[in-house]
Amino acid sequence: MRGSRSFTVASRLFDRETRERAWLLYAWCRRCDDLADDQDHGHALGAQAGAEDRLAIIRQLTTRAFAAEETDDPAFDALGVVALETGLTMRMADDVIAGFALDAAGWRPRSEADLMRYCYHVAGAVGVMMAVVMGVDPQDGDTLDRACDLGLAFQLANIARDIGEDAAAGRCYLPAEWLEQAGIPAGRHMQPAFRPALVPLAARLAGLAREHERAARIGAARLRFRQRWAVLSAAGIYGAIARKVGAAGADAWNTRQATGRIEKLGHVAEAFRQALARPRGLERLPRWNRRELARLAAQAPI
Structure with missing residues (x-):
């Protein structure tokens, strides 16, 4: 399928029913992202004028999908199908759409809490939906928390x-407080003079990603084997991206950090071994969690 190669590799490890449902959910996520940013399968951003109108279309079509109404858009119709089959709710989808609303409003994070709230909407909430697609009981709050952790880890690595790339598009997801503490003027963080000061901030993002990845692995242990294998594969692939950014220093953004095909297969093989073992528990969970981030989102609606 077109879009994320990492997702495609990991999703192929699911059993057929879970894989097809995961692809239906992914199709909706991809379509919403493309509509919101006026782009094609995650490529270059289009003109950002009219973002609020595109957001309204996303809300309207999603609402119709959950009402089991035809939308004339295959990706939204796909969401309606998988929602009926698995118990996804409009409230779960609303949490994801709120992330698109933040971007449409030109929002920027002021604090680490703001950053994590954004990551919750655009990826943590997707992790929750994906867990339900995999058969997790929507009332199993602890497992959904761990699924959210995996989404947070992915998004932190992406950021x-x-x-x-975000700077070239006029966007910045680094908290303003972080930039101020590092002595980096707003909007100038990619200039050569400030690259050395930017490196610790990227390492901080990678550290947060690592914390949430570890927590997510605890939740993966509660899944069926093939689902566990797929989730651990994705965790390894995205975790490698975060580690590469952290290790590359000031050169991290000269080329796009990625994992090649052979490297991805290595993570798949390692995940198979991990899926057979019993993970060790964590002494402490990450500071940020699904329920706290949902509370912050409720206090600052878009």
């Missing part, structure tokens, strides 16, 4: 990797 660290894409600092340069």
